[in-house]
Amino acid sequence: MERIGFLSFGHWGPGQGSRTRTAGEALVQGIELAVAAEELGVDGAFFRVHHFARQQASPFPLLAAIAARTRRIEIGTGVIDMRYENPLYMAEEAAATDLISGGRLQLGISRGSPEPARQGASAFGYVPRDGETDADMARRHTELFRKAITGAGVADPDPRYAGGATGLLPVQPQSPGLAERIWWGAGTRKTAVWAAELGMNLMSSTLLTEDTGVPFHELQAEQIQLFRDTWQAAGHSHQPRISVSRSVLPIVDDEDRRYFAGSALRDGRDQVGIIDGLTARFGKSYVGEPDRLAEELAADTAVQAADTLLLTVPNQLGVDFNAKLLGHIAQFVAPSLGWSR
Structure with missing residues (x-):
């Protein structure tokens, strides 16, 4: 395990016990947690987009603010729903954020997940073409976005204003190297193979939209191996990154016991359910004493196969609690996986 990072879903609301009651608090606390995580030696600050x-809905202002407050930690998303995105505007935002960070942006993108809005992307002006599915549209947006961040021309020059430029104009700014730091959030083995063929890194979460009857971590490890095999066969010039996400909640003190003792009994096994009409397998939560968590994670074949572990955090418990949680994992759990600060 080369890197560990946190993954925040950025929840906010006035619920009982919430320490993140408004959108403003969620954004500011996201920045503060990233700063605290860097001080702890954690390698990444990632945010889910919904x-x-x-x-969190618009990640680039948040990521740029974190970039301005930090120097080392990777910043990223896990993941951006590409159905909603204007690919060229997103290319400009991503490049600008990456330049502010000094090349630390790790951008997770995907087709998206179930959402509160029915056909929400259409409210943003994006509707699949005739014969397209939502997934097809997301991949089309992804193709144009990836083309744009490589500096390829995408717009005809106007001779009145383009200063004699010939050929198609690229978007500006450009951030060299960003194209190799795009990750695809793959929910199946098939999409992991597709991502490897195209040269995108693999971001695999605690949910796969398929179920073969084997434990989640074994199915995910199979997905990772298929990705690696396909990457090697494709002959890409750079090495891929692979991340998995886990909910890891060490119980160290009475406050931890108050929040998570019940979860240790309820969430300690895989779950199978239906999402968008497909059978899906959900990974279990890891809850308990740090030494036991270290043993369980060492037996997780997908964690062992990945180079990056993203730790989902209960962000509504506030910055201090989540910094404490990350500190306990960094001190007592992650070193057993081969990670060092």
Whole structure:
């Protein structure tokens, strides 16, 4: 395990016990937690993107603010729903954020997940073409976005204003190297193979939209191996990154016990359910004493196969609690996986 990072879903709301009651608090606390995580030696600060929900929705202002407050930690998303995105405007935002950070942006993108809005992307002006599915549209947006961040021309020059430029104009600014730091959030083995063929890194979460009857971590490890095999066969010139996400909640003190003792009994096994009409397998939460968590994660074949572990955090418990949680994982759990500060 080369890197560990946190993954915040950015929830906010006035619920009982919430320490993140407004959107403003969620944004500011996201910045503060990233600063605290860097001080702890954690390698990454990642944020989930959801629309029409009380969660983070527009990640680039948040990531740019974190970039301005930090020097080392990677900043990223896990993941941006490409159905909603204007690919060229997103290319400009991503490049600008990456330049502010000095090349630390790790951008997770995907087709998206179930959401509160029915056909929400259409409210943003994006509707699949005739014969397209939502997934097809997301991939089309992804293709243009990836083309734009490489500096390829995408717009005809106007001879009145383009200063004699010939050929198609690229978007500006450009950030060299960003194209190799795009990750695809793959929910199946098939999409992991597709991502490897195109040269995108693999971001695999605690949910796969398929179920073969084997434990989640074994199915995910199979997905990772298929990705690696396909990457090697494709002959890409650079090495891929692979991340998995886990909910890891060490119980160290009475405050931890008050919040998570019940979860240790309720969430300690895989779950199978239906999402968008497909059978899906959900990974379990890891809850308990740090030494036991270290043993369980060492037996997680997908964690062992990945180079990056993203730790989902209960962000509504506030910055101090989540910094404490990350500190306990960094001190007592992650070193057993081969990670060092």
